[in-house]
Amino acid sequence: AVIRALTTAPVDDVLYYHFTHALVAGVQALVSRTGYTGEDGVELYFDASHATAVWDALLEIDGAVPAGLGARDSLRLEAGLMLYGNDIDDAVTPIEASLAWTVKLDKARFLGRDVLAPQKEKGATKKLVGFRIDERAVPRHGYSVLVDGETVDCVRSGIMSPTLGYGIGTTYLPTAKAEIGQSIEIDIRGRRVPANIVKMPFYRTSHPPKRKPT
Numbered sequence: 001a002v003i004r005a006l007t008t009a010p011v012d013d014v015l016y017y018h019f020t021h022a023l024v025a026g027v028q029a030l031v032s033r034t035g036y037t038g039e040d041g042v043e044l045y046f047d048a049s050h051a052t053a054v055w056d057a058l059l060e061i062d063g064a065v066p067a068g069l070g071a072r073d074s075l076r077l078e079a080g081l082m083l084y085g086n087d088i089d090d091a092v093t094p095i096e097a098s099l100a101w102t103v104k105l106d107k108a109r110f111l112g113r114d115v116l117a118p119q120k121e122k123g124a125t126k127k128l129v130g131f132r133i134d135e136r137a138v139p140r141h142g143y144s145v146l147v148d149g150e151t152v153d154c155v156r157s158g159i160m161s162p163t164l165g166y167g168i169g170t171t172y173l174p175t176a177k178a179e180i181g182q183s184i185e186i187d188i189r190g191r192r193v194p195a196n197i198v199k200m201p202f203y204r205t206s207h208p209p210k211r212k213p214t
Contacts, residue, residue, distance in 0.1 A: 038079020080201030
């Protein structure tokens with residue numbers, strides 16, 4: 001609704017994970033609908049020189065309220081969305097990161113295919129999973145994760161979920177230990193706090209349609 005007030009472009013016709021080009025507050029912008037906060041929203045990309053003007057125009061719209069980077073980070077984690085440098089980096093593959101849907105192996109050759117194809121066929125040795133902590137404890141990025149008393153990884157992303165009211169996070173586990181319900185421990189300042197593997201996303205909100213209705 002905020003973007004509608006600043007453009008004549010049909011932003012409602014932009015499908016989930018699609019984008020369009022439009023004038024927003026008089027500025028040429030790319031308007032995407034990737035919903036990185038886990039909600040049905042849009043992202044704007046434009047020349048940095050226009051940032052102040054577009055920001056001011058957004059805040060003039062009734063109902064528009066600014067939120068900080070911490071809010072975005074908690075929302076995207078609740079929605080089970082990855083953050084580069086935390087959950088994914090150049091040391092893990094999309095298949096290990098539970099993002100196999102982003103990889104199409106029907107091409108004859110592409111960068112990384114020789115690694116991805118065997119993982120797709122035989123399975124990866126590790127897998128990114130989500131976990132929850134039932135007691136009052138915050139699983140912060142970098143804290144050690146243990147299975148059967150042995151350190152296997154660290155917390156990749158972790159917060160006290162403001163929506164759910166308990167600690168949530170992500171970590172990589174050996175595939176054999178990555179089943180829903182698996183018990184793990186998080187080393188929080190020298191104390192081993194129990195946690196359990198749960199299905200992601202942790203919290204689901206509505207998204208725009210992925211394709212136009214027929």
